[in-house]
Amino acid sequence: MEGSVDQSGHAELVRIVLELQSEVSVLREENQRLRDRVRDLERKNPTVRLDEPYSVEAEEKRREARTAAGNKGNKRKRRQTSERRGRRTTQEKIDQADSHQIAVPEGLAVSQCAFVRERPVWRIIDGRATLVVYEIWHGPNGEKPVIPGVRPRSEFGTEIQVTVAFLVSIVGLSMDKVCLQVKFFWNLDLAKSQADAILTQLSSRWEQEFETLCDLVACSAVVHADETSWSINSVWAFLSEQARVLVFGCRKDADTLAEILPKDNFAGVLVSDDAAVYQGSSHAQKCWAHLLRKAIRLTLLYPDNDEYQSLSGWLDGSVSRSQTHRRG
Numbered sequence: 001m002e003g004s005v006d007q008s009g010h011a012e013l014v015r016i017v018l019e020l021q022s023e024v025s026v027l028r029e030e031n032q033r034l035r036d037r038v039r040d041l042e043r044k045n046p047t048v049r050l051d052e053p054y055s056v057e058a059e060e061k062r063r064e065a066r067t068a069a070g071n072k073g074n075k076r077k078r079r080q081t082s083e084r085r086g087r088r089t090t091q092e093k094i095d096q097a098d099s100h101q102i103a104v105p106e107g108l109a110v111s112q113c114a115f116v117r118e119r120p121v122w123r124i125i126d127g128r129a130t131l132v133v134y135e136i137w138h139g140p141n142g143e144k145p146v147i148p149g150v151r152p153r154s155e156f157g158t159e160i161q162v163t164v165a166f167l168v169s170i171v172g173l174s175m176d177k178v179c180l181q182v183k184f185f186w187n188l189d190l191a192k193s194q195a196d197a198i199l200t201q202l203s204s205r206w207e208q209e210f211e212t213l214c215d216l217v218a219c220s221a222v223v224h225a226d227e228t229s230w231s232i233n234s235v236w237a238f239l240s241e242q243a244r245v246l247v248f249g250c251r252k253d254a255d256t257l258a259e260i261l262p263k264d265n266f267a268g269v270l271v272s273d274d275a276a277v278y279q280g281s282s283h284a285q286k287c288w289a290h291l292l293r294k295a296i297r298l299t300l301l302y303p304d305n306d307e308y309q310s311l312s313g314w315l316d317g318s319v320s321r322s323q324t325h326r327r328g
Contacts, residue, residue: 093120097133105143113137121150122188123157129188151205156198160188164198169248172231214260216243221268223261224287225278227252236260252277 097120104113116136123132134147149158160182167178175192182188217223220240227236232249238260239245250256257277261270270281273290298308 090118090120093131094118094133097131099125099130099132101132101134102137103134103145103147104137105139105145108139108143110137113139121147121155121157122160123149124159124186127186129160129182129186151201154201156194160186161198161202164190164195165202168195168199210245213243213245216240217245218261218265222271223266223268224271225257225261226273226287227275254280 102110104110114137116138119134119136121132121134123130125132134150136145138144151158151161154161163182164178167173167181168175173181175195178195179190179192182190217238217240220242222240224239225237227234229235230248234250234252236247236250236252236256237245238247245260247256247260254277261281263280263282267282269283269285270278271285271287272278274284274286278284295308298305302308
């Protein structure tokens with residue numbers, strides 16, 4: 001009886017093993033089929049990237065790129081037709097001008113001068129961008145007129161140039177945002193290339209003025225200096241009775257300081273926060289604001305120190321110098 005039971009149990013185990021082997025074989029075939037399918041899909045679309053940014057704006061850009069690529073062949077077949085190619089000509093600007101003004105040399109009348117040319121310039125009049133055409137007249141001896149607020153060979157008034165420089169250098173706006181600002185407030189269509197050209201022109205035209213300001217600062221008896229971090233390196237400020245100089249995007253090192261205050265020329269007193277870069281100055285004084293902050297800090301950290309308490313009281317005026325000397 002026991003032998004029959006053992007035989008039946010052994011047969012059942014054999015049957016289960018055979019079924020499992022059959023299932024394993026089927027699963028292996030299915031796994032291989034799926035691997036082949038994945039390999040075929042990867043070959044058909046190998047450029048799919050999962051690390052690309054996904055957003056509505058990103059998807060629109062991708063669609064525009066695909067559309068542009070699809071229309072590229074059609075554009076080659078047909079001739080491009082456009083009402084405007086590149087920059088507008090001077091005559092086109094003159095035809096669209098809002099105002100015409102006559103520019104003659106000072107002290108001369110139009111009847112004494114000869115007409116030379118017309119010059120369109122964008123100006124801000126009554127809070128709105130206005131294209132003004134100046135009729136340039138030269139005097140009998142070649143005298144040239146001076147247009148107030150307009151630099152030579154510039155199509156934008158100084159008010160526009162200074163505003164663009166302020167928004168980019170002081171406020172820290174990008175070129176795109178500056179163009180949007182002038183469009184919104186002045187209705188002036190300013191391209192990024194034009195904004196960049198304005199900054200380049202100002203940097204070259206104001207270089208001599210900047211050098212003059214630096215010379216005035218270097219010749220001063222007392223110069224206040226302070227620096228702080230900026231989006232690009234640092235911004236450094238120098239102030240004296242004669243001039244104020246701001247240097248943007250500079251490094252906080254001895255080379256930058258030597259360009260503004262060379263040791264061979266500057267013999268005055270340098271007032272600063274006593275940072276390491278100022279240690280080489282022959283005459284130096286700690287800034288009053290930094291001295292006050294340091295005195296307050298020492299007073300709060302060491303309330304039982306009579307010397308620090310006396311210093312703090314003397315700085316804020318509650319303790320006279322004679323009292324401080326007597327305490328010392």
